[in-house]
Amino acid sequence: MRRLISLAAATIALLVFAGPTLACAGLIGPNGAVNLLRTTTFAGYHDGVEHYVTSFAFAGGEGEFGSLVPLPDVPTKVERGGDWTLQRLNIETEPQLFLAADAARLGAAEAQVLLEVRIDALDITILRGGGAEVGAWATEHGFRLPPDAPEVLDFYANRSPIFLAAVFDADAAAARGQAVGDGTPVHLTIPTDDPWVPLRILALGKTEAQTVEADVYLLTDHRPGLLPAPGSAFGPNGLELAHSQKATGLLLDDLRSDAGMEWIPDSAWLTKVRVNGSAADITFDLAIDPDGGTPSLADAGFLPYGPTPAPWVTPRAWALLAFAVALPLLAAWFAASMLRGRESPPLAGA
Amino acid sequence: MVSHRVLAAIALLLGTAAVAGCGASPTPQRVEILIHYSHFSPAEVTVPHGVPVTFVLVNEDPIDHEWLIGDAAFHERHRTGTEPVHAERPDEVSVRALSSAQTTLTFDEPGDVTFICHFPGHEAYGMVGVLHVT
Numbered sequence: 271m272r273r274l275i276s277l278a279a280a281t282i283a284l285l286v287f288a289g290p291t292l293a294c295a296g297l298i299g300p301n302g303a304v305n306l307l308r309t310t311t312f313a314g315y316h317d318g319v320e321h322y323v324t325s326f327a328f329a330g331g332e333g334e335f336g337s338l339v340p341l342p343d344v345p346t347k348v349e350r351g352g353d354w355t356l357q358r359l360n361i362e363t364e365p366q367l368f369l370a371a372d373a374a375r376l377g378a379a380e381a382q383v384l385l386e387v388r389i390d391a392l393d394i395t396i397l398r399g400g401g402a403e404v405g406a407w408a409t410e411h412g413f414r415l416p417p418d419a420p421e422v423l424d425f426y427a428n429r430s431p432i433f434l435a436a437v438f439d440a441d442a443a444a445a446r447g448q449a450v451g452d453g454t455p456v457h458l459t460i461p462t463d464d465p466w467v468p469l470r471i472l473a474l475g476k477t478e479a480q481t482v483e484a485d486v487y488l489l490t491d492h493r494p495g496l497l498p499a500p501g502s503a504f505g506p507n508g509l510e511l512a513h514s515q516k517a518t519g520l521l522l523d524d525l526r527s528d529a530g531m532e533w534i535p536d537s538a539w540l541t542k543v544r545v546n547g548s549a550a551d552i553t554f555d556l557a558i559d560p561d562g563g564t565p566s567l568a569d570a571g572f573l574p575y576g577p578t579p580a581p582w583v584t585p586r587a588w589a590l591l592a593f594a595v596a597l598p599l600l601a602a603w604f605a606a607s608m609l610r611g612r613e614s615p616p617l618a619g620a
Numbered sequence: 621m622v623s624h625r626v627l628a629a630i631a632l633l634l635g636t637a638a639v640a641g642c643g644a645s646p647t648p649q650r651v652e653i654l655i656h657y658s659h660f661s662p663a664e665v666t667v668p669h670g671v672p673v674t675f676v677l678v679n680e681d682p683i684d685h686e687w688l689i690g691d692a693a694f695h696e697r698h699r700t701g702t703e704p705v706h707a708e709r710p711d712e713v714s715v716r717a718l719s720s721a722q723t724t725l726t727f728d729e730p731g732d733v734t735f736i737c738h739f740p741g742h743e744a745y746g747m748v749g750v751l752h753v754t
Contacts, residue, residue: 401682402680402681402682402718403682404682405681405682405683405717406682406717406718408682409682409683409684409717414740415682415683416740416741416745417658417683417737417739417741417742417745417747418657418658418745419682419683420656420657420658420680420681420682420683421657421658423682424657475741477741477744
């Protein structure tokens, strides 16, 4: 049995706007304004199941505030996440930052509602639908989506029509005594064969020159294959490989002791990818092959999703093209050789 | 040799054209503008002046848009406007998500005007078009 473990963890994004709250991974307030600071998300893969943990932080104010997160598949469980998983990963790779900041703690037809869960002051809804359907659902539920939302939602829905919509009830958060900056961790269990971490959604609502910042942690059985490949420093794709080592036993024990994290394996490889690029450049997602192979172009958003890739990119298509070009050339060469042989005067007896 | 039937058809067409060209009022124009991924298509339209033009605005996006048409001063006012919905004026049209709307305008003078969605961020994203009135 193929055993996958990857812990894609990622991003803490704080979507702040004039009052209420924040979330992870991309969205919007009633006036359409979004200020994305940083996202923290943790996704782990084990036996084909992704465990996705993210934190939605309360930023004060009143009313409701929402966030949409594209998912690779349908979750079977949505529950309150553990209390320190995201912070512990941060300590492992950048302890000095953890000390410096509590920021890590901040941590058409109709869309089909698959699951609704209330976690603290968060209303979580899992939706299935195309971009237009999910967008319409969000609009009807008070989200003011930015102008790039229709295209971005289609970008995701064409690969996986599953979205998480989170609405933070700021009034309920205040009534619960949540202070500004307090995060609500959410843990999703998602069986999937195609792990990827959504990055493009982080640019939602941003102008092309604005910066997207995120941290993505991966925990896999082996050193993973990543697409796009991050460099040792930030390259044109805005990705940097900030950490790539076998996970320590202490880290795995710590993670396993958090609520809902008993699935953490005994051995794994920890990778951290730092994202820092302009919104115009972050037009892809991070595709992962937990076994170290080459991830799918489609999972990274470079190709339209589907069982049949564009014919001009398959090896077989290239072979056929080469054969089609070579065949007439060979025939012409052969014919020319024959003609030369027939027309050449005999050397002997000339 | 041309048959009598073909000659009769040609005569009928010529006669119809002659009648249409002799003093009949201009035919109302109909222009369909698609809104997709927060862009107008076409983003450049040409219509004659002095003729009623019906604009049919088809919003394929799951978000609301608006279609406001006018000169530079008109748009400058709307860039700082706060009206969430336009319903009364034919040059200011709200187009709800996944729906369509239409309006009819007559342009008295030749010249260029622009049509823009003034929702936050939409103009900067490219929701701008030009109407040439000839």
